[in-house]
Amino acid sequence: MRFYEYESKALFRRHRLPLGPGQRVNSAAEARQAFGEIGGPVVLKSQVLSGGRMKAGAVKFAESADEAAEHFQSIMPIVVQGESARSVLVERKSAVAQEYFVAITWDGRAKKPVLVFSDMGGIDIEEVAETHPEHVSKTHFSSILPLSPRIAKEAVGAAGVTGAALNRLTPIVFELMKIFLAYDLTLAEINPLARLEDGSFVVLDGHVDMEAEARGNHKKLLEELGIGEDETRQARPPTDFELAGARVNAVDHRGVAGNVVEFDGNLGLVIGAGGGSLTLFDAVRQHGGRPANYCEIGGNPSVKKAEALTQLILSKPGVEKLAVMMNVVSNTRVDIVARGVIKGCIAAGRDPAETIAIFRIPGSWEDEGFKILRKYGVEYCDRSVSMHDAAGRAVAKIS
Amino acid sequence: MPGLFIDVKVDPEVAKDAGIAAKLEEVCPVGIFVAAASGVEIDEQNLDECVLCDLCIEAAPKNGVRVIKLYES
Amino acid sequence: MSILISKDTKFIIQGITGREAVNLTRENLDYGARIVGGVTPGRAGRDVYGVPVYDCVRDVVRKEGSLDGSVVSVPPKFTRDAVFEALENRIRLVVVVTENVPRREVAQMVELATLRGARIIGPNCLGIISPDEAKMGGVGGPAANTRQAYTKGNIGVMSRSGGMTTEIASTLTAAGLGQSTCVSIGGDAIVGTSYAELMPLFEADPETRAIAIYSEPGGRMEAELAEWIQANNSRLPVVAFMAGRFMDEMKGMRFGHAGTIVEGKEDTTAEKIKRMEQAGISVAERIEEIPRLLEKRLAEVK
Numbered sequence: 001m002r003f004y005e006y007e008s009k010a011l012f013r014r015h016r017l018p019l020g021p022g023q024r025v026n027s028a029a030e031a032r033q034a035f036g037e038i039g040g041p042v043v044l045k046s047q048v049l050s051g052g053r054m055k056a057g058a059v060k061f062a063e064s065a066d067e068a069a070e071h072f073q074s075i076m077p078i079v080v081q082g083e084s085a086r087s088v089l090v091e092r093k094s095a096v097a098q099e100y101f102v103a104i105t106w107d108g109r110a111k112k113p114v115l116v117f118s119d120m121g122g123i124d125i126e127e128v129a130e131t132h133p134e135h136v137s138k139t140h141f142s143s144i145l146p147l148s149p150r151i152a153k154e155a156v157g158a159a160g161v162t163g164a165a166l167n168r169l170t171p172i173v174f175e176l177m178k179i180f181l182a183y184d185l186t187l188a189e190i191n192p193l194a195r196l197e198d199g200s201f202v203v204l205d206g207h208v209d210m211e212a213e214a215r216g217n218h219k220k221l222l223e224e225l226g227i228g229e230d231e232t233r234q235a236r237p238p239t240d241f242e243l244a245g246a247r248v249n250a251v252d253h254r255g256v257a258g259n260v261v262e263f264d265g266n267l268g269l270v271i272g273a274g275g276g277s278l279t280l281f282d283a284v285r286q287h288g289g290r291p292a293n294y295c296e297i298g299g300n301p302s303v304k305k306a307e308a309l310t311q312l313i314l315s316k317p318g319v320e321k322l323a324v325m326m327n328v329v330s331n332t333r334v335d336i337v338a339r340g341v342i343k344g345c346i347a348a349g350r351d352p353a354e355t356i357a358i359f360r361i362p363g364s365w366e367d368e369g370f371k372i373l374r375k376y377g378v379e380y381c382d383r384s385v386s387m388h389d390a391a392g393r394a395v396a397k398i399s
Numbered sequence: 400m401p402g403l404f405i406d407v408k409v410d411p412e413v414a415k416d417a418g419i420a421a422k423l424e425e426v427c428p429v430g431i432f433v434a435a436a437s438g439v440e441i442d443e444q445n446l447d448e449c450v451l452c453d454l455c456i457e458a459a460p461k462n463g464v465r466v467i468k469l470y471e472s
Numbered sequence: 473m474s475i476l477i478s479k480d481t482k483f484i485i486q487g488i489t490g491r492e493a494v495n496l497t498r499e500n501l502d503y504g505a506r507i508v509g510g511v512t513p514g515r516a517g518r519d520v521y522g523v524p525v526y527d528c529v530r531d532v533v534r535k536e537g538s539l540d541g542s543v544v545s546v547p548p549k550f551t552r553d554a555v556f557e558a559l560e561n562r563i564r565l566v567v568v569v570t571e572n573v574p575r576r577e578v579a580q581m582v583e584l585a586t587l588r589g590a591r592i593i594g595p596n597c598l599g600i601i602s603p604d605e606a607k608m609g610g611v612g613g614p615a616a617n618t619r620q621a622y623t624k625g626n627i628g629v630m631s632r633s634g635g636m637t638t639e640i641a642s643t644l645t646a647a648g649l650g651q652s653t654c655v656s657i658g659g660d661a662i663v664g665t666s667y668a669e670l671m672p673l674f675e676a677d678p679e680t681r682a683i684a685i686y687s688e689p690g691g692r693m694e695a696e697l698a699e700w701i702q703a704n705n706s707r708l709p710v711v712a713f714m715a716g717r718f719m720d721e722m723k724g725m726r727f728g729h730a731g732t733i734v735e736g737k738e739d740t741t742a743e744k745i746k747r748m749e750q751a752g753i754s755v756a757e758r759i760e761e762i763p764r765l766l767e768k769r770l771a772e773v774k
Contacts, residue, residue, distance in 0.1 A: 106575055108691045108731070111582045111662050143579045184574045186661075213548070213730065214574035234725060261727070274659055274728040275633020278688055278716035279759065285718055286757075294727060298635065302429075303447045327639035328621055330613020331495075339404050339447055346403070363621075363638070364613050368451070372404060375470040383642055386760040 001210045001233040002049045006089050007225045008208040011183070015175050017190075018202050022091035031072035034090040035065040041093040044071045045205075049233060050081040058085065061093055082236060094202055099192035100161075101125050102173050104180040112140045113180060117155045117173065121192035135159055143181060149174040168201055169193075183221065184214030241316060245295065248308040255301030255332065257309040257340075265290025267357070267398055268313040268322040270306070270341055273298030276327035276387070283388045284323070289395035292319045300332045306340020307347060314348035314355070321357040323394035328383055334361050334369030342376050353377035357397040360390035402446030406467040407431055407455070413463035414439040423464070426454040474602030474653040475628070475673040475680070476565060476593075481606055482539055483565075484532050485510045486554045487546035488520050492569070492610070496545065496599075497521055502615035505606045508536045511554075529561040541565035543599065543608055551595065552577040559588045567609050568594035568664065572730070578662045585664065592664025596729065598634030598656040611656050612638055625650015627766060628674040628708070630667050631686035632659050632693070632729065633715075639759060640684055640713070647763030652680040659729025666693045668700035674708060681773070682709045682766050687744065688716040690732045694744040698751035709769030710753045711762050717741045 003011070006024045013019055023034040024047070035042055046058035053059050058078045062068040068090065076085050099121035107114040118136045120128045129136045137158035141151045152173035156166050172193065180188040187209040194204050215222060215229075222229075232238050238246070245260025256272075267289050271280045277296045284291050293313055297306060313319060324341050326332065338359065345352040359373055362383035373380045381390055413419055420439040423432035429448035432455065433440045455464045485500075487493045488510025497520050501507060507523050509532035516527040526532050533539060542558040544551060544566060551570045558566045559581075566585065573595045585592045593600060599609015603622040611634065612618030621642040627649050631637040634656040641654055655670060657663050667685060674680045687694050694712070701710065719727060720740045726733040734740055745755050754765045 106579065106662060108662050108693070109666070109696055111579050113579070142583060143576060144583050181576060184576050186575065211574050211576075213572045214576070217574070236725075259727070261725070273633070273635040274732075275631070275636035275686060275688060275715055276639065278719070278728050278732070279636065279639075279713075282715060282717045283758075296728065327633075327635040328642045329635065330617050330621075330638055331610060333450070336450070343403055343447065362642075364617050371468075372470045384646070386643070386758065387639070388758040388760065 001212050001215065001231075003208040003210065003225070003227075004047045004049060004086060005045065005205060005207070006047055006087070007227065008206040009203065010225055011179065011208060011221070012203055012206055015179055017172060017175055018200065020092045020094055020202050022089055024087050024089050025072065026087050028069040028072045031088065031090055032065045032069040035062060035068040038090065038092045042068055042090050043093050044068060044075055045089045045091070046075045046078060046080060046085040047087045047089055048080045048083045048085055050083050053080050056080045094194055094204065095197045096192075096194045096204075097197050098195045099204075100169065100195070101128075101191045102176060102193055103187065103189035103191065104177060104185075105187050107140060110140050113143060113177070115139045115141060115151070115155050115173070115177065117159050119159050119161050121194075125191070141177065147174070147177055147181070152177060164199060165195060168199070172201060183218055184211045185209060186211050241293070241312070244312055245309070248305060248312055251305050251308055252302055255297070255299035255305065257295070257297045257301040257305040259294070259296040260309075260312070261294040262316075263291045263293055265292045266318050266320045267394060268292045268316065268319040269295060270297060270310055270313065270322060270324045272296050272326045272332065273329075276325075279327070280325050280387055280391055283391035284395060286388070287392045287395040289391065289398065292316055297326070297337065298332055300336065301340070303336055303340045303343065306337050307343040310341045310344020311347045314344065314350060320398055321394070322355050323357050323391065324359045324361065325387060325390050325394070326361040327387065329361055329363035331364070332361075333365040334363060335365045335372060337361055338369040338372045342372065342378070357394040358390050360385060360387065401443050402449075402469065404469055405446045405449040406469055407441055407446060407449070408465045408467065409439050409441070409459075410463045413459055419459055419463070422458045423455050426458045428452065428454070431455070474605050475670070475677050476600050476653060476655065477541070477602055477606050477608055479504065479605050480506065481541055481565075481608065482506050482508055482536070483541035483543065483608060484508060484529065484539055485523070486529070486542055486544045486558065488512055488523065488525055489515050489518070490545055493545040494520055496543065496569070496610045497523060499610065499612075499614050499618070500607055503607050503618055505608065508532065508539070529557045529563070533561050539563050541567065541608060543567045543569060545569040548572045552581055555581040555592065556584060559584050559590050564590045566590065566592045566664070567597065567599045568592060568658070569597065569599065569609055570594075571596040573660070575660065575662045578660060578664075582662065582664050593655060594658040594664060596660045597658035597663070598637060600653065600655050602653045603651055609656070610634070611654065612641075621645060622654065623650040625652065626679055626681040627651045628677070628680040628683045629654035629685070630670055630683065631656055632688055632731070633686055636686040636715070640686060640762060643759050644684065644763055644766075649763055649766060652677060659731055661691060661731040663731075667697040668693070671697070671700050671704070671706065671708075675704070675706060680708065682711070682770055684762050684766060685710065685712045687712055687714050688728065688732050689719045689734050689741050689744070690739050692738060695738065695747050698747045698753065701751045701753065707773075709766070709773060711756055711765045711769065712748055712753050713756045713759055713762060714741050714745055
């Protein structure tokens, strides 16, 4: 879960990382006032989660209060990669001598945190790593042994930095390592970290991602930062349909019938489980089908949940038919899902036999499930029909 | 709304027994039985959640509880 | 032969009185597993399908002697500690079923396992099965369903998806190709044991003659496998199925498992397929192509 820049910096400030004066503003008047309080040239930055603000013209410099107010007005409406600005951050413009890059993330191969440091900050780090590998260091560190500043020192030194800069950078990098582990982050990045002309350091831009699974461990912090529990902070904000899907899954604690993602097609999908859904969504598209949604059922959901999910999908305008498909199931029961989707069709005022294009869930309790499907005249198949072919049958019924 | 797939019939004599009512409420994993003051009541909302575990049939005297699969008739 | 587990594997279930754990205890026992105890703090003295329950792993060890493995099925909050407890009681194979464990805690579990010379499978996995030998975890479900999908043979299966482990095994079984061992390795961004880390075990297993894997977007595990195969000149032909191709166009969106997200170019299915093919891995477009591709590759080896 991604933090806005102002939230990342609020977290950094708690840990006394060096930050210049700045204020988050929501109006031109506030921008004007912020300029006065900061007292000098400022930078105004759109608060969006996506990258590419500079390119979109959503970062501007102001030399006067009037200019700050003007820039606020021009920055706020700019949509960056489909995302509207939440607010604008006004910060003092610094006299930068050099920019550094520091980031910590997880390395799934080493299964340890990895610290990436460079004395060539401000630009794309992947590019720096290719063109100037000697200026980029990568250092893995333990997640169970006590953290030690020498790791930070070695990382800074390995990128070719020495002298006063090394001694001033080490505690900053070390603090970021501590923050990374303390808050279950999946990314803690400062870029650029600037050395000013007077030799001091300041965090110019920062970026923090917290693992969604760990949100429960950091409720107090999230509350203090004003991050709501329903903010998913995915690549795009959830649609109403997706939020309704999340409510379906919260009906009870039995199994999963959710993770709904909206698409604009005409074939509704009740699919599962994790890997099976990915496989089936691909299969539908390979046959030229247009899915109305992605979703996942699994872990033996209740009849009510499967019913509510079915009803929700059928309520979406333009959904002509439904394909109910999973990999061979062992925990989820075929008969329970069959009951749920049939009830969902009926609740939506649709005939199950007409609406369900294909039911392909083989496995646990399939004989019982198939009895139910026969009774309602729903077309079904067992494991002898592949997931791919089942998807093909569903698509064929629509076009 | 009664169940679309499952119906549960409790023998009227058995239904009056408070002890059996409590037992049925306890064993059913999906909350179909409610032990009320008058004996066993059926929560129709949960009938279709029946997982066919037969625990209620085992908990009651012989033929005291019958689970009917409506999709078989 | 098989890898990781056999009929003789003596193991315990941590969190044995939980709803899911009760089911998998029954399913594993029915499949012939040797479960000598279970652990749920405060429930010592009870039993689950005849398996005695203890408060601590230590107490099982005192009663039963050293243990080979443990299946951990406890809520996410308690998972790291349960795994530490298993490791500190000299258990060398820990299967972690629990989903939604933050990756910092997973990394800590894995780091301690490495220090102790132990192996973790999972988290967020369905475990391990060596058909007709034993299973550890919920893979395949009830014993009758398991026997329908899994048969003994020469194909090793590794999968980031528990459900797809069974779909692949079932497809192989229908084509007359049995399995040596199938491992559901887990769907998280960090898992105890990756494809590449299981390869030396399959390589050393005379029963295993080829490998089938299920893979998806996110992470570097497929690239790691490709590198391992090339660096070690593996004797085993590998066939991979790649799911989630649609995700290449949907950067930053998470689907399916926690580890399934396209963050950079290397995470995409297109890039993964390219790397695997360069390493000589055959990539199937559909699940049902796996048996034919395996037979073709096996014929080339002969």
